[in-house]
Amino acid sequence: MKKFIISFFILSLSIQVKAEVTYLEILKDPTDLRLNLQYAKEQEALGEFKNVIATLERLTALYPSNIDLKLYLLSIAVKTDSTEKVLRLIEEIRQSDEITEDVKTRVAQVFDDINKKRIDDEKAIARQKARQVVEEEEKKRSQIASKESNWTFYQDIGWKVALHSNVGNVSSSKTQHSAGSIVTMSGIEGDNIETINTLTGAIYQINNTSNISLSVGTSSSEQNRGTADENDTNTFSSTYSKFFEKNSLSASYSFTDTNTRRAADTYANNLSLNNTFSLNENHRFNGGLTLGTNKGNQNSANSTRRTQNTWKQGYTVGYDLLMGEGAQHKLSLKYTYSDTHAIANHNALDDHTYSVSYTENTPWGNFTYTYSESDKDYDTRDSFVSSTITRRDDSATHTVSMNGSLGQIVRSMPSIKLPDFITNQLNSLSYNMSWSETENEGSLLQHNYNKETFNFGLTKRIYY
Known part of the structure; x- marks a missing residue:
């Protein structure tokens, strides 16, 4: 060894x-x-x-x-x-x-x-550098956000004009049922209404997934030929929103005080609960519940206004199909049911509304086409109008609308070069325009009519 x-x-x-x-x-x-x-x-x-x-x-x-x-x-x-x-x-x-x-x-x-x-x-290095820049910016933004207030305040100032072909819903036959007889029906058809409004709002960010929004507003409407639609309106609304991984939940309350200048004032309260469930990036399901009351200020000049007081409950279900990059296209289906009760039963009704709409995000704004049908069945006859016919209305409405900001329109035209200050102002100046056509068929003559309406409005939002 x-x-x-x-x-x-x-x-x-x-x-x-x-x-x-x-x-x-x-x-x-x-x-x-x-x-x-x-x-x-x-x-x-x-x-x-x-x-x-x-x-x-x-x-x-x-x-x-x-x-x-x-x-x-x-x-x-x-x-x-x-x-x-x-x-x-x-x-x-x-x-x-x-x-x-x-x-x-x-x-x-x-x-x-x-x-x-x-x-x-080289690509990996570039990606790493870009990731570092984004992380640094996010860090700076979060630091700034932590120092800022959770409140956001804004002011909306708006103007709108509505052009009506049949503002008074005058029947096509120019006749109506009254006290069991058929009589002539008159009224203003072509007219326009201008409205100015202002709204003050606040949004409180509770956390990253929930917020509360509050707003109070007032508006004033002037009619060119008639007077029935002239009013001053005060509103209050509040909404709580909560966002989950798949669901978006909101609960809203609103109060509206409408001072119709030549009729009784009305007070409306509405409460709603809505939820949107996102199955994936292409499919969404919507649902909601509503409760509401509508009461009139009965006085010596409006002695029967109380009989029109109503309270209602209802629900809505819907489906959205989102298509294209960034959900550029949207197809929506919706069904709404409301059950309205009234002090006078001839003002109580069941309303079934079906609608389908298509929306496309364009460089100029959001384009939407909507078709809806509504079936209204009233509980009993109004003996003052007809002792033999119970009111029933079936209506069909086509609506085409476009909304967005003026800044979008400017950006869609590269040949137009504006200073940054003006462009920023146009970004917070929104527009809304729409055209609609309604065909209403009723069991009573006065509710058989056609009408068209064109709306155009501008709203400037100021944050402070």
Whole structure:
């Protein structure tokens, strides 16, 4: 056993001495090609690639026309990801006339692989830099947001004009039922109504997924020919919104005080609960519940107004199909049912409304076409109108609308160049225009009519 250990020690020592001698021999005779290549092979086997590259670079400098040396150095450079060295060697090898077409093809493949890797590396670096910039901006924004108030306040100032072909809903036959008889029906048809309004709103951001919005507003309407639609209106509304991963929930309350100048004032209260469920990015389902009351201010000039007081409940279900990049197109289906009760039963009714709409996001704004049908069945006859006919109305309405901001219109026309200040102001100046046509068929003559309406409005929003 002792002899075996001594023999093993002597063998190990002899190997180390041999390696050291080989290195010393290189130092003594650096131009010996065979000796240097042997040393390079030994160092490659040991994984000492720096020594291999140094030796081969010295040999290629001594023997610049030796293509085999350059190919050997190229293989080592590829292993060590020395991109610049590889590209230099490839260029030298490709310029040589002493290599075969097969070698040229393999070198060209190495060149393509290196270029692809370099491009991928540059893309990765660019993506990393972009990610760092975004993260820094998000960090700055979150820091600023943490210092800012959770409240956002705004002011809306608006103007709207409505052009009516039959503002008074005069029947097509110009007749009506009254006290059991058929009599002439008169009234104003073509007319226009202008409305100015202002609204003050506030939004409180509770957290990243919920907020509360409040608003109070007032409006005043003037009619050109008639007077029935002239009124002053005050409104209040509040909404709580909560956003989940798949659901968007909102609860709203609104109060409206309508002071019709030549009729009784009315007060309306409405409460609604709505939810939107997003199955995925293309399919959404909507549902909602509503409760409401409508009461009139009965007085000596309006002695029967109380009989028109109503309270109602109802629900809505719908489906949205979103198509195209960024939900550019939307197809919506909706059904709404409301059950209205009244002090006088001839004012109570069931209303079924079906609608389908298509919306497209264009460079100028949102274009929408809607078709709806409504079936209204009243509970009992109004004996003052007809003792034999119970009122029933079936209506069909086509509506085409366009809404957006004036800033969108300007941006859609590259030939128009405006100062940034003006462009920013136009971004918060929104427009809304629509045209609708309604055909109403009723069991009573006075409710058989057609009408068209065109609306155009502008609203300026100011944040403060």
